Amino acid sequence: MAFEPPERLVRALGESDPWLGQLPTLAKGAVDRLGLEVERVVAPGGRSALVLLVRRPDGEAAALKLCPPAAAPGLERAALEHWDGWGAVRLLSADDADDGLLLLERLHTEVSLRSLPEAKALLEAAGTVRRLWVEPPADWQAHGFETVAERTARQAGAVRAFGEDPSAAALVSAALAVRDELTALPPEVVLLHGNFRQGKVLAADRTPWLAVGPEPLVGERAYDLARLARDRVEDLIASSAGASAARRRVNKLADSLEVDRERLRGWTLFRAVESAVRAIAAGRRQEGELSLEFAGWL
Numbered sequence: 001m002a003f004e005p006p007e008r009l010v011r012a013l014g015e016s017d018p019w020l021g022q023l024p025t026l027a028k029g030a031v032d033r034l035g036l037e038v039e040r041v042v043a044p045g046g047r048s049a050l051v052l053l054v055r056r057p058d059g060e061a062a063a064l065k066l067c068p069p070a071a072a073p074g075l076e077r078a079a080l081e082h083w084d085g086w087g088a089v090r091l092l093s094a095d096d097a098d099d100g101l102l103l104l105e106r107l108h109t110e111v112s113l114r115s116l117p118e119a120k121a122l123l124e125a126a127g128t129v130r131r132l133w134v135e136p137p138a139d140w141q142a143h144g145f146e147t148v149a150e151r152t153a154r155q156a157g158a159v160r161a162f163g164e165d166p167s168a169a170a171l172v173s174a175a176l177a178v179r180d181e182l183t184a185l186p187p188e189v190v191l192l193h194g195n196f197r198q199g200k201v202l203a204a205d206r207t208p209w210l211a212v213g214p215e216p217l218v219g220e221r222a223y224d225l226a227r228l229a230r231d232r233v234e235d236l237i238a239s240s241a242g243a244s245a246a247r248r249r250v251n252k253l254a255d256s257l258e259v260d261r262e263r264l265r266g267w268t269l270f271r272a273v274e275s276a277v278r279a280i281a282a283g284r285r286q287e288g289e290l291s292l293e294f295a296g297w298l
Contacts, residue, residue, distance in 0.1 A: 003023060003024045003027035003028060003038075003041065003050070003052070004024070004041070005020055005023055005041075005045075005050050006041065006042075006043040006044050006045045006050075007044070008043075008044040008045055008046070008047060009045055009046070009047060009048075009049070009050060011047075012047035012048065012282075013047075013048075013068065017068070019068040019069070023050060023066065026066060026099075026100070027050065027052065027064075027066055030064060030066065030099075030101050031052070031054070031064070034056070034064075034093070034103065035056070035057040036052075036054040036055065036056060036057075036062075036064060037054060037055040038052050038053075038054050039052075039053040039054060039055065040052070040053050041053075042063075042109050046213065048067065048068070048070075048071045048213075049065050049066060049067040049068075049071060049213075050065070050066045051063055051064070051065050051066075051109070052064045052066075053106065053109070056092075061106035062092055062103055062104060062105060062106050063103075063104045063105070063106050063107070063109070064101065064102075064103055064104075065101070065102040065103075065104060066100055066101060067100040067101075067102065068100060069100065071100075072144075072215070073100045073101070073102055074143075074144070075143065075144060075145060075215075075216050076102065076213075076214055076215075076216065077091065077102060078137065078143045078145070078216070079145075079191065079193075079214050079216035080102070080104075080214070082134070082136070082137050082191065083131075083132060083134070083191075085105075085206075085210075086131055086132075086134070087128055087129075087130075087131025087132045087210065087211055088131075088132060088193075088210055088211045088212070088214065089104050089105055089107060089202075089204075089210050089211070089212045090104065090105040091103070091104060092104060092105055104212075105204075105206075107202040107203065107204045107210060107212065108202055108203040108204065109202060111202060111203035112198060112199050112200075112201060112202050112203070113125055113198035113199070113201045113209065114198045114199050114231075114232070118232060118235070121198050121231075122198075122228075122231075122249070122252070122253070124201070124208070124209050125196075125197075125198055125201055125228055126253065126256050126257055127209075128201050128209050128210070128211055129193065129196050129211070129224060129225070129228070129257070130257060132191065132192070132193050132196075132211060132214075132224075133190045133191070133192070133221055133224070134190070134191055135189070135190070135191065136189065136190070136191040136218050137191075140191070140218055145191075145216060145217055145218050146217045146218070147187060147217060147218050147219050148183070148187060148192070148217060148218070148219025148220060148223045149183040149187065149219070150217075151194075151217055152179050152183065152270065152274075153183075155274045156176055156179060158274070158277050158278070158281070159172055159175060159176060159270075159273055159274050159277050160172065160176060162277045162280070163176075168273075168276075168292060171269075171273055171292060171295050171296060172273060174269060174273075175269055175270045175272075175273035175274070175295070176270075178266040178267075178269055178270055179266075179270045181266065182263060182266050182267060182270075187219050187220055188219065188220035188221065189218055189219070190218065190219065190220065190221055191216060191218060192216060192217050192218065192219055192221070192223060192224040193211055193214045193215070193216065193224055194214055194215035194216050194217045194224070195213060195214065195215040195227060196211065196214075196224050196225070196227060196228055197227045197228050197230075197231050198228070198231045198232070199231075200212055200213050200214075220259075220263070221257065221259050222254070222259040222260060222263040222264040222266075222267050223267045223271075225253050225254070225257065225259065225264055225267075225268075226264065226267035226268040226270070226271040226272075227271055227275075228253065229246075229249055229250050229253055229264065229268045230268065230271070230272055230275075230291065230294055233290050233291065233294050234290065236294065237290055237293060237294070242297070243297040246294060246297045246298070247265075247297065247298070250264055250265050250268055250298070265298055268298060269295050269298045272291045272292070272294050272295035272298070273291070273292065273295050275288075275291045276288040276289070276290075276291035276292045276295065279291065
């Protein structure tokens with residue numbers, strides 16, 4: 001079958017991305033080498049990888065994820081190996097991820113926590129992310145895991161440049177200041193998902209819900225909750241009580257997972273502004289403006 005990437009992936013990476021041109025050959029080579037039978041391409045899929053639903057030679061259902069080098073599949077593999085199915089999708093193949101291939105257990109790709117009512121979704125999300133917060137591998141630095149301070153230092157440059165826009169200057173200044181404050185003290189050292197939100201938790205068979213798509217790093221738990229706190233931002237924006245609901249959500253997440261409220265509020269502010277900057281730079285201005293409006297409520 002043809003291994004055409006979904007439009008969402010093409011838009012995210014850009015039609016001229018050389019990896020997209022190589023993708024049909026890469027996919028066919030992986031399928032043939034592993035003896036897989038392809039059922040279908042997952043669509044619309046994500047913005048950073050192609051996922052194929054496949055069957056292994058013994059008939060076991062699985063998912064083959066093909067990632068561009070920029071997605072750091074080696075780090076994802078290292079985190080999944082360390083979790084070993086505890087709260088996260090299980091890695092099935094011991095092949096090296098330098099070629100961008102991850103063979104994973106099959107989950108129900110069409111059912112994420114976003115299919116649940118918000119209160120139930122947040123409860124299940126909290127239970128899932130709690131399982132992921134374990135000590136990192138002993139050699140985590142050798143694996144190349146960033147710390148929260150390192151990742152956010154890189155991101156701060158783009159945020160600072162965006163601050164030249166007068167309409168966003170106050171939020172940018174606040175986000176950069178809180179980031180500096182939060183990274184000033186010796187950090188908590190926990191393995192984090194890095195991109196945890198409701199859409200990254202899928203229904204599974206061996207346990208109700210499992211996390212997928214980590215962008216793993218090491219640091220404090222409050223950082224890992226900051227993207228989750230902004231989930232379903234469109235619903236919050238549409239509500240007349242959106243601002244108070246957003247602040248209540250931050251406090252509820254902090255209390256239920258025993259993290260400091262102010263640290264979670266701070267990381268939520270920084271990550272909302274940083275996400276807005278990336279979205280606007282990528283041409284998704286409406287998405288970026290929603291994140292900025294949310295940040296302004298905090």
